[in-house]
Amino acid sequence: MPAREKTQLLNAAQTGRTIERLAHEIVEKTGVKHGIALIGIRRRGVPLAQRLAGMVRAATGAEVPIGILDITLYRDDLSLVAAHPVVQSTDIPFSVDDRDLIVVDDVLFTGRTIRAAMNGLFDLGRPRRILLCVLVDRGHRELPIEATYVGRQVETRPEDVVEVNLKEIDGEDRVLLERAP
Amino acid sequence: MSFTFRHLLGTEALTRDEITFLLDQSRAFQGIQKQPLKKLATLRGKSVVLAFFETSTRTRISFGTAAARLGADTMNLQAESSSTQKGESLVDTARTLEAMKPDVIVIRHAASGAPHFVAERLGIPVINAGDGVHEHPSQGLLDALTISDRLGRMEGLNVTIVGDIRHSRVARSNIHVLTKFGCRITLSGPAMWLPQELAQIAPNIRLEPHLEEALDRAQVVMVLRVQTERLQEPALPADEYIRLYQMTPARLALARPDAVLMHPGPMIRGLEIDPAVADSPQSCVLEQVTNGVAVRMALLYLLTGGAPGSGATG
Numbered sequence: 001m002p003a004r005e006k007t008q009l010l011n012a013a014q015t016g017r018t019i020e021r022l023a024h025e026i027v028e029k030t031g032v033k034h035g036i037a038l039i040g041i042r043r044r045g046v047p048l049a050q051r052l053a054g055m056v057r058a059a060t061g062a063e064v065p066i067g068i069l070d071i072t073l074y075r076d077d078l079s080l081v082a083a084h085p086v087v088q089s090t091d092i093p094f095s096v097d098d099r100d101l102i103v104v105d106d107v108l109f110t111g112r113t114i115r116a117a118m119n120g121l122f123d124l125g126r127p128r129r130i131l132l133c134v135l136v137d138r139g140h141r142e143l144p145i146e147a148t149y150v151g152r153q154v155e156t157r158p159e160d161v162v163e164v165n166l167k168e169i170d171g172e173d174r175v176l177l178e179r180a181p
Numbered sequence: 182m183s184f185t186f187r188h189l190l191g192t193e194a195l196t197r198d199e200i201t202f203l204l205d206q207s208r209a210f211q212g213i214q215k216q217p218l219k220k221l222a223t224l225r226g227k228s229v230v231l232a233f234f235e236t237s238t239r240t241r242i243s244f245g246t247a248a249a250r251l252g253a254d255t256m257n258l259q260a261e262s263s264s265t266q267k268g269e270s271l272v273d274t275a276r277t278l279e280a281m282k283p284d285v286i287v288i289r290h291a292a293s294g295a296p297h298f299v300a301e302r303l304g305i306p307v308i309n310a311g312d313g314v315h316e317h318p319s320q321g322l323l324d325a326l327t328i329s330d331r332l333g334r335m336e337g338l339n340v341t342i343v344g345d346i347r348h349s350r351v352a353r354s355n356i357h358v359l360t361k362f363g364c365r366i367t368l369s370g371p372a373m374w375l376p377q378e379l380a381q382i383a384p385n386i387r388l389e390p391h392l393e394e395a396l397d398r399a400q401v402v403m404v405l406r407v408q409t410e411r412l413q414e415p416a417l418p419a420d421e422y423i424r425l426y427q428m429t430p431a432r433l434a435l436a437r438p439d440a441v442l443m444h445p446g447p448m449i450r451g452l453e454i455d456p457a458v459a460d461s462p463q464s465c466v467l468e469q470v471t472n473g474v475a476v477r478m479a480l481l482y483l484l485t486g487g488a489p490g491s492g493a494t495g
Binding site: 070073074078079081082083084086087088089090091119122123124125 | 221483
């Protein structure tokens, strides 16, 4: 099997600037008036949500609560996998009722993770709105789900792999595209 | 690590890492007990057989609640109403249940080793919900979770277990969990319920028939239910048991001030436990019940996901 070709879509500086731009769009378009909260999807949605919250705070002075969502129990493919994946805690230490929730994830692909995330959020209450912010939208949706805020739109084939690295988890910021041969 | 067990038959064969993993998984399910909507669809379409060949209310309801919260269906078999009363053998009953194609079978039986016997013969995961005087592993795990939540750790604690240790599968499962974390176990109760061989089942076990001595420096005090049918003259009349072994406020005061008081239930107030102790802030009896659902959700989740035939037997 020929080696997969990896290209860098965003370097560290570009990744940082993209996240910065997402934070500004959130402030401009959604605003903080209605009490927004950021919900990071494990795993790389969590540091992304933390950075966005810090940037929104810097721009507006508003404290933005951050929740952590583990979608494992809501996956639709559990009956297809050999062993059930490890479940991690969901930690959303505030009421989601009547709040604008911005779900944050690194890559938007089929949309199934976001479907699972929305099911998880509705088990916690009735949010006013759910918005979606992703660093990369790589297309190939299998569900009618679109992101409100997109850092970078990338043309891919379904077999390609988009890899997001973040300082907090991977030691550096960058986005790679691994082309299938 | 990941969970590779096909069955959960006891805590004796589990390693410390495996227990830690199971407790971590259970913690993920603790949050669901606090959600407004506690029902998940994770195990939708899966079915759980609750085969209770011995009466049980709380353990059966706890497993039933855990299955319901995961979206699984349950099928109940109770010994009173089953064909075991008509003389069917355990293996025939188990095979009949298996032929209904459940995904996991939870079994309680008066005979020690019955769940192992069934596990060896069926092609589906088996959870031991209490077998004779052998083990009750989910109780051992939920007690460990409760201790670690209350005290912030499980390592190196002084644990005193009081009552009918001889016939207690709860005590055995707890001993096998806690000694793996370096806990020092003191067993106390009437001599007839404290056979010497109990000291050999794990390291760091001490037998102390004098309850006051046994409670000294205890950080965890577990009071076991007295099965009244075992309290008979001339062995030990109930009033004598109460005089020597009832957990009273004065006795609990001999333990560490921050000691936690546990009871696997059902409690008989006024026999093995003074109501003032049962309702004291040190008591975590109700947390044990809540944690029981979380532990059993984790077990059902993990065991229904395993690939058939894989992994060892726990």
